[in-house]
Amino acid sequence: MTRSSAPHSTTAAPTAAVRRRGRPRKEDSLAQETRQQLLRAGLEMLTEKGYSAAGLDEILRHAGVPKGSFYHYFSSKEAYGQALIDDYGRYFVRKLDRWLLNAGREPLQRIADFIDDACHGMQRHEFRKGCLVGNLGQEIMALPESFRQQLSDVFNDWQQRLAACLKEAQTQQQLASAVDCEQLAAFFWTGWEGAVLRARLEKSNEPLRVFAAGFFQLISRS
Amino acid sequence: MTRSSAPHSTTAAPTAAVRRRGRPRKEDSLAQETRQQLLRAGLEMLTEKGYSAAGLDEILRHAGVPKGSFYHYFSSKEAYGQALIDDYGRYFVRKLDRWLLNAGREPLQRIADFIDDACHGMQRHEFRKGCLVGNLGQEIMALPESFRQQLSDVFNDWQQRLAACLKEAQTQQQLASAVDCEQLAAFFWTGWEGAVLRARLEKSNEPLRVFAAGFFQLISRS
Numbered sequence: 001m002t003r004s005s006a007p008h009s010t011t012a013a014p015t016a017a018v019r020r021r022g023r024p025r026k027e028d029s030l031a032q033e034t035r036q037q038l039l040r041a042g043l044e045m046l047t048e049k050g051y052s053a054a055g056l057d058e059i060l061r062h063a064g065v066p067k068g069s070f071y072h073y074f075s076s077k078e079a080y081g082q083a084l085i086d087d088y089g090r091y092f093v094r095k096l097d098r099w100l101l102n103a104g105r106e107p108l109q110r111i112a113d114f115i116d117d118a119c120h121g122m123q124r125h126e127f128r129k130g131c132l133v134g135n136l137g138q139e140i141m142a143l144p145e146s147f148r149q150q151l152s153d154v155f156n157d158w159q160q161r162l163a164a165c166l167k168e169a170q171t172q173q174q175l176a177s178a179v180d181c182e183q184l185a186a187f188f189w190t191g192w193e194g195a196v197l198r199a200r201l202e203k204s205n206e207p208l209r210v211f212a213a214g215f216f217q218l219i220s221r222s
Numbered sequence: 223m224t225r226s227s228a229p230h231s232t233t234a235a236p237t238a239a240v241r242r243r244g245r246p247r248k249e250d251s252l253a254q255e256t257r258q259q260l261l262r263a264g265l266e267m268l269t270e271k272g273y274s275a276a277g278l279d280e281i282l283r284h285a286g287v288p289k290g291s292f293y294h295y296f297s298s299k300e301a302y303g304q305a306l307i308d309d310y311g312r313y314f315v316r317k318l319d320r321w322l323l324n325a326g327r328e329p330l331q332r333i334a335d336f337i338d339d340a341c342h343g344m345q346r347h348e349f350r351k352g353c354l355v356g357n358l359g360q361e362i363m364a365l366p367e368s369f370r371q372q373l374s375d376v377f378n379d380w381q382q383r384l385a386a387c388l389k390e391a392q393t394q395q396q397l398a399s400a401v402d403c404e405q406l407a408a409f410f411w412t413g414w415e416g417a418v419l420r421a422r423l424e425k426s427n428e429p430l431r432v433f434a435a436g437f438f439q440l441i442s443r444s
């Protein structure tokens with residue numbers, strides 16, 4: 001990834017450490033909390049509506065943060081968007097790893113587990129929420145150009161994690177050795193984003209299931 | 223489809239016929255031309271930016287139509303959006319039929335021809351333009367609820383045309399008789415919209431090719 005802002009991580013810590021000499025810890029932790037509040041509100045609104053439809057005013061209202069203080073936490077709306085993509089990318093990686101690195105299950109079963117979890121998640125949110133990266137990818141022509149590489153990097157990161165799981169399936173002879181795991185992982189994420197789109201449109205898990213069935217059929221015959 | 227407005231068709235003709243008694247033909251044809259201009263400008267902007275990012279003011283400027291006269295042609299922004307979806311749906315059906323009903327080619331080759339044409343089209347527009355139905359599907363939570371069924375109907379229409387082509391492949395024994403053509407067609411459109419999204423993000427036909435390769439691999443092994 002190309003960006004430097006890193007909420008939910010230790011990137012903010014050095015700044016806090018430098019400031020600590022002259023400032024009480026409480027203020028730093030409050031600032032950090034407000035920043036998190038802004039990110040949470042943004043993620044909630046953007047996974048639902050996308051970037052263009054979610055006005056900054058609406059996000060600030062939702063977060064309960066006064067407009068005047070926004071630029072205290074983010075230098076611009078673009079920097080805020082970058083922090084949101086980064087935050088979502090890392091949230092999703094934690095989720096993916098929970099399933100794809102689960103040594104208690106066979107590699108291909110782990111992929112099925114991830115899909116099941118995604119279906120339950122979409123249903124739980126009544127198909128209102130999509131994938132932030134898919135939403136912003138679709139809107140790319142209306143977004144700051146810096147988002148393009150960042151979104152692409154997030155996709156590639158997810159892809160590599162899936163490819164690693166597929167390679168483990170190969171090692172365990174669940175998958176033919178001739179299969180190109182990188183290509184298969186690219187195929188999965190490409191189609192999966194379309195399935196998420198269609199599931200939201202139809203308020204149904206059926207498109208996710210149809211795509212998953214095709215994917216496993218392709219795998220089983222490889 | 224559930225809507226009544228039908229640009230590029232004969233729906234406007236009865237009104238014109240009634241009016242003709244008291245009005246010159248020229249005025250009707252000018253009105254029709256302005257309506258088309260608004261639809262063309264809208265399609266151009268919405269396939270690129272989506273609905274939320276493309277403001278009505280910008281579309282009107284692009285069409286060279288004064289704001290005051292918009293409601294002469296469309297009763298609301300929602301009605302305009304419905305006319306755009308309808309117009310795009312029919313434009314795309316003409317394109318699909320050109321490839322999928324081409325009796326000079328074998329059925330599976332027709333699908334490959336459609337994919338080739340889509341790749342060339344995306345490249346020609348430098349990956350700026352996506353699928354209007356995909357773009358609006360992604361934005362569904364920020365759009366009028368009436369768009370949901372309409373977009374879903376358009377997808378189903380395309381799906382049926384692809385399923386018919388796949389059934390022809392079955393009849394010609396290009397495809398195993400056990401294959402569920404409806405399911406396979408649903409799989410294709412679900413993944414294809416994801417591939418279009420990714421192709422625009424990466425400014426490359428690679429995602430379209432990766433998805434098409436997986437689809438044909440799935441078919442060849444069915």
